[in-house]
Amino acid sequence: AQKVTQAQTEISVVEKEDVTLDCVYETRDTTYYLFWYKQPPSGELVFLIRRNSFDEQNEISGRYSWNFQKSTSSFNFTITASQVVDSAVYFCALSESQLGKLIFGQGTELSVKP
Amino acid sequence: NAGVTQTPKFQVLKTGQSMTLQCAQDMNHEYMSWYRQDPGMGLRLIHYSVGAGITDQGEVPNGYNVSRSTTEDFPLRLLSAAPSQTSVYFCASSLAGGGTGELFFGEGSRLTVL
Numbered sequence: 001a002q003k004v005t006q007a008q009t010e011i012s013v014v015e016k017e018d019v020t021l022d023c024v025y026e027t028r029d030t031t032y033y034l035f036w037y038k039q040p041p042s043g044e045l046v047f048l049i050r051r052n053s054f055d056e057q058n059e060i061s062g063r064y065s066w067n068f069q070k071s072t073s074s075f076n077f078t079i080t081a082s083q084v085v086d087s088a089v090y091f092c093a094l095s096e097s098q099l100g101k102l103i104f105g106q107g108t109e110l111s112v113k114p
Numbered sequence: 115n116a117g118v119t120q121t122p123k124f125q126v127l128k129t130g131q132s133m134t135l136q137c138a139q140d141m142n143h144e145y146m147s148w149y150r151q152d153p154g155m156g157l158r159l160i161h162y163s164v165g166a167g168i169t170d171q172g173e174v175p176n177g178y179n180v181s182r183s184t185t186e187d188f189p190l191r192l193l194s195a196a197p198s199q200t201s202v203y204f205c206a207s208s209l210a211g212g213g214t215g216e217l218f219f220g221e222g223s224r225l226t227v228l
Contacts (some may be wrong), residue, residue: 006156009154035216035217043202043221043222045204045219045222047217047218050216099145100145100206100207100208100216101159104156104158105156
C-alpha cells in the first residue's frame with residue numbers, strides 16, 4: 001500500500017533560519033511521482049515541485065531545495081533563509097500513476113516568526 | 115485564466131439536508147477528483163473520474179455521489195449531510211495518459227454541517 005508520512009506536525013523558526021521539512025513515502029511501484037504543495041493561510045493549494053522516481057537529482061529553485069533519496073524513501077524539502085511569507089502548511093504527496101490520484105501526507109505547518 | 119472553479123465557497127447545512135458542490139475546469143483535463151481536508155489528516159480522495167461517463171471511488175467515498183456527464187464538470191453530491199462531513203472540499207483536475215499526475219486545484223469549499 002502507498003503511504004506518505006510527514007512526521008513533523010508543526011515547525012516554528014525565526015526568520016532567516018534554514019528549515020527542512022521531512023517526507024517519507026511507501027510504495028511498491030518502481031515508477032511513481034512525488035510532489036510538494038504549499039497551502040498558505042488563504043487556503044489555496046500551490047504546486048511547488050514534481051519529481052519522477054527515476055530522477056534522483058536534487059533540485060534547487062531560489063531559496064527552495066529538494067533532496068530525493070530512493071534508498072531511504074525520502075523526499076525532503078529545505079527552505080534556506082526562511083521568510084515570514086513562507087509560513088504555511090506544506091504537503092508532500094505521492095502518485096503511483098499518471099492519473100493524478102495523489103496520496104497526501106498529513107502536512108507540516110511551518111511558522112516563520114520575524 | 116479560470117482553471118478549476120468551485121462553488122459555493124462556503125455553505126452551512128443542517129443534518130439530513132442535501133446539496134451539490136460544483137466543480138468546473140476549462141483546461142480540457144481528462145482527470146478530475148474531489149478531496150476533503152480535515153485537520154491533521156491531510157487531503158483524502160473521495161471520488162475521481164478519468165473521463166466523461168467514468169467515475170470511481172477513492173479513499174473516503176461513503177456519503178458522497180458523483181457523476182461526469184461532460185469533460186468540464188464534476189459535481190459532488192451530498193444526499194443526506196452529516197456532521198462528519200464538515201470539512202473543506204477541494205476539486206482538482208489533471209491531464210491523464212501522457213501527463214505526470216500534477217493536480218490543479220480549485221480554491222476550496224468550506225462546508226459546515228450542523
